[in-house]
């Protein structure tokens with residue numbers, strides 16, 4: 125790798141390969157054609173270095189993909205999406221995401237959005253919901269997924285979980301961090317709201 129564009133291209137190729145190999149993804153939404161690399165500013169957050177340095181205790185079936193995504197970490201526009209009063213300081217120390225593909229993402233398209241989510245170990249992502257239908261795809265690590273009117277389950281590498289429009293969901297990590305893709309068919313307002321259960 126010699127420059128940032130190569131690092132982004134490598135990540136795009138790995139995500140494209142993933143779509144070709146996992147029906148759950150291609151059935152949910154087609155991988156967009158003609159993605160254009162935007163020059164977004166990089167923005168660090170509490171988990172930027174944690175993802176970049178995560179190469180020990182890797183629980184993944186997708187090593188190349190994991191590496192391609194963690195290599196991006198210093199160059200992407202990390203966000204958190206919530207305020208401390210909504211989710212607490214501890215959560216914000218352990219959580220971050222970036223829009224790799226989407227209307228305002230590093231790769232621009234109006235056809236879908238793919239957010240890369242990182243959640244550190246021993247974290248609780250409180251119940252929340254949003255208008256967009258959503259598919260989680262786990263790249264590495266492990267977490268417990270809960271959603272309303274559905275059985276909870278522990279998900280690890282290559283597993284998926286679908287959330288309907290406005291279906292509340294929550295995520296808990298134990299002794300492992302988790303790297304996942306969050307895929308939205310439509311971006312809508314890009315607002316997740318914390319909800320009481």
Ligand SMILES: [Fe+2]
Nearest residue numbers: 254258287293
């Ligand atoms: Fe969600």
